[in-house]
Every structure is written in C-alpha cells, then in structure tokens.
Amino acid sequence: MRTRPVLKILVLLAFGFGFLCLTSSVTSVQAQSRSGKNSARKLMNEMSESEDDGFEFNFDSDDSDDSDDSSDSIDSSDSKSKKSTKNKEGAKSSKSSKNSKSSKKSKTSEKAEKAEKSKKSAPVKEKNTAEKKNRGKKVEPVEEDTRTPEEKEQERMAYYKETGIWRWPELTDEQFEAEIQRQKNYLEEIKTKFPGTVYYESEHFFYLTNAPKQIAEECLKYLEAMFARLCQMFDFPKDAKVWKGKCIVCAFATQQQFLMFEQEFFHSNQFTGACGLAHTSSDGSVLISLFYGDISKMEKRWQFIGVLVHETTHGFVHRYRARQGIPLWLNEGMADFMAGVIVPADSQCRLKQQSGLNRMRQTGSVGGLLQADSQLDVWQYGVASGLVGFIFKSKPQGFKKFLDEIKDGKDWIDALKDNYNCTPEELLIQFGRANRIPMLRF
Numbered sequence: 001m002r003t004r005p006v007l008k009i010l011v012l013l014a015f016g017f018g019f020l021c022l023t024s025s026v027t028s029v030q031a032q033s034r035s036g037k038n039s040a041r042k043l044m045n046e047m048s049e050s051e052d053d054g055f056e057f058n059f060d061s062d063d064s065d066d067s068d069d070s071s072d073s074i075d076s077s078d079s080k081s082k083k084s085t086k087n088k089e090g091a092k093s094s095k096s097s098k099n100s101k102s103s104k105k106s107k108t109s110e111k112a113e114k115a116e117k118s119k120k121s122a123p124v125k126e127k128n129t130a131e132k133k134n135r136g137k138k139v140e141p142v143e144e145d146t147r148t149p150e151e152k153e154q155e156r157m158a159y160y161k162e163t164g165i166w167r168w169p170e171l172t173d174e175q176f177e178a179e180i181q182r183q184k185n186y187l188e189e190i191k192t193k194f195p196g197t198v199y200y201e202s203e204h205f206f207y208l209t210n211a212p213k214q215i216a217e218e219c220l221k222y223l224e225a226m227f228a229r230l231c232q233m234f235d236f237p238k239d240a241k242v243w244k245g246k247c248i249v250c251a252f253a254t255q256q257q258f259l260m261f262e263q264e265f266f267h268s269n270q271f272t273g274a275c276g277l278a279h280t281s282s283d284g285s286v287l288i289s290l291f292y293g294d295i296s297k298m299e300k301r302w303q304f305i306g307v308l309v310h311e312t313t314h315g316f317v318h319r320y321r322a323r324q325g326i327p328l329w330l331n332e333g334m335a336d337f338m339a340g341v342i343v344p345a346d347s348q349c350r351l352k353q354q355s356g357l358n359r360m361r362q363t364g365s366v367g368g369l370l371q372a373d374s375q376l377d378v379w380q381y382g383v384a385s386g387l388v389g390f391i392f393k394s395k396p397q398g399f400k401k402f403l404d405e406i407k408d409g410k411d412w413i414d415a416l417k418d419n420y421n422c423t424p425e426e427l428l429i430q431f432g433r434a435n436r437i438p439m440l441r442f
Helices: 003-048 077-096 098-120 120-136 149-163 173-193 213-233 255-266 297-321 328-342 348-363 377-395 396-407 412-420 423-433
Strands: 200-201 205-207 247-252 276-281 286-291
Touching: 120 377, 149 205, 173 200, 173 205, 200 213, 200 348, 205 213, 213 247, 213 297, 213 328, 247 255, 247 297, 255 286, 255 328, 276 297, 286 297, 297 348, 328 348, 328 377, 348 377, 348 396, 377 396, 396 412, 412 423
Parallel strands: 205 247, 247 286
Antiparallel strands: 200 205, 276 286
C-alpha cells in the first residue's frame, strides 16, 4: 500500500521531465529557425552592399534583381512576369512540403555563394568565356593604323566639312609635351596670384590647391579611379590621351578664393551658388575649379570629393569623341552616377535619389526632366542619375553606342531607339515599373 504513492510520484516526475525536454527542443528549433532567417537576411544585405565592381548603382535597391545586363532592350516586362509566376509557384510548394522549403534554402545559399565568387573572379570569367568563344576559330589580326598624323588630320577635317561634327584632334607626342609645358606655366601664374597654393601631378591630372598634401594626394587617387572607370566604360585603352595635355583641377580652401579665381581667370562676376564648376572650352581644354571649406570632418570631405568627381566627369564627357554636346539630363545624370560609383561614402547622391524617388511616387512624373535645357531641381539630379544607372545596367555596350551616336550628331531620341529599342515614353514607363510607379510620365 505504501509503494503506490511512491510510484505515482515517480510517474509524475518522469512526465514533468519529459515535458521539459520537449519544450526545450521546440524552443531550440525556433531559435535555429530565427537564426537561419537572420543569417539569410545578413547574406542578402552583404551581397547588395558588395556591388562596387560592376557599376551596380541602382536607383532603387529593392528592385536590383529586375534588370538584366544581357538584355537587348530595356523592355523586360515578359521576363518580370515569368519571375513573378515562379515566385508564386515557389510560395505554394513551400506550404505543401517542408522538404521543398529546406531544399530551396540550400539552393538559395548556393546561388548566393556562386554570385559572390563570380563577382570576385569576374575578369577571369570574362577572359575564359572569350577564350572558349575563340577556341577553334581563326582570330583575325588587328590591322595596324599606318596613317600618318597628316593623313589623320586630313580625314578629320574632311569629316568635319561633311557632317559639321568637330572630332577632337589626336595630339602627336611633341604636341602633347608642348601642351603639358603650357599648362605648367599656367599653373605657375595661378600660384603667383594665390600664394600658398601648390600643384601636384598624376598620370592624367594637375591638382592645384592650398589643402594639405595628404588630402591633395587622396583626391588625385579618386580622380584617377574615375578616369580608369570611364575609360573602361567607353572602351578606351589605358594609354589613351583623352585630355588636351592633362585635366587641371584648382581647389581652394574658401569660397572667397574660389570667387576671386573665377573673376581673375575667367572674368566671371556672377555667383550661381555652386561650389564647383567645370570649364570646358571649344579648343578642348578642361579646367575644374572648386572650394572645399572645412573638410576636417570626414562627411564634409567625402561630400567635396563627390563634387570633385561630378565636375570632372563633365570634363571627360566634353572631351569624349567630339565637341558635340549631350542632353542636360544625360550629362548631369552621368556626373552624379559616377560620383555615386567612385565615392560611395558620400551620401549626397543617395539622398538626391531618394528625394527624386519620393517625388516621382507622389506626382507620377519626372517634372519635365527629359526636356530641360538649362537647370535642374535638386531632386531631378537624383532622377537623372537613377535613369542613367537604369539605362547603363540594362545594356552597357548599348550605352556606349548610344553616347557615340549623340556625339556624332544624332538626336538622342533616335539614338535611344537605335540602341534600346524604345521611345522616351516607353523608357519612363519601364523605369517607373522598376521602381513601383505605374505609368511614369514626363
């Protein structure tokens, strides 16, 4: 009789211990599930933040998967609908089978790892792909350009008489060295008018400033990075003489010095409020003038370097191919696009893009951006850089041809149709869809 209460107690203890183990197991599974989700989110964030080497400068990062570099036109609505259908089917199957869900997670992680590896070895991959394509084929030797400088100049002038397009002349080594010496004399003249300034020289730039040497050299590194990226973007050889001599940059500590320089060397008495200007002349010379102010704080320093890259991109575009101008939205969009790519630490481009995105979603319009020919609102700079990024990512080689044709005198609307198979109206509609704005209009 006495053993029954003891048995009951033992049974109750065993039941309690089993319940505690079960609860602990469920809690552990839930914790592992939360940990897995957090790890997946962290991986996706790291992937989206590591897009520096591929011009992944999206207008809206939430839609970064919607565009395809290999597409032949901007219109990709069919591919988007297929992706949407696949996503819906995937959602249904995940509800019906736990094994399917775990399988998809492993596939996603495998894709993420492959994407990360492909980014790190992109140049090698491109090289291997080219080798495979050329394997078994006869490679035609590139014909050497045997024209003399005189013959090149005659052909350039004949092209000008026929089309009215002034392509930049190719300088001989002697002409290039003479231009470099002229620029050095010019910089010495600036130094006499602005005591305390010093100029530094890199492969493609002269940088005159009264800032500390360390900051000047840092700025030159960003300028050379910008130059290299633009040459890559437009298939220029590394040793290409893009500038007439070199590009001159004059950066002053104060706004007063900046205004004095503008008045002394460019006879400009009007102050537009800009902290940097790109002076581009009809003879091909380029000079960038700026003031940097208080750059003791890193945020202000990055902001200055962003302006530096923006203005110098204008100079590069001026020197690209021919003297012919390009539409304002494209010119400003390219300048802000490059600033965002080369100086990601500068938040100004992202802020302007966010402002532009908000305005477009409120109004359903770009506010006449594509027809503007004099000045843009601040938020329109964000729309312009986003639109350039959208076009470029859609078809990088098409973007080069697009700009080539404009520089050769073709209307940009016709060049867009030739290279992206769309009208400006269709371009805005696709750009709007990529950013969840139905029927975006002018």
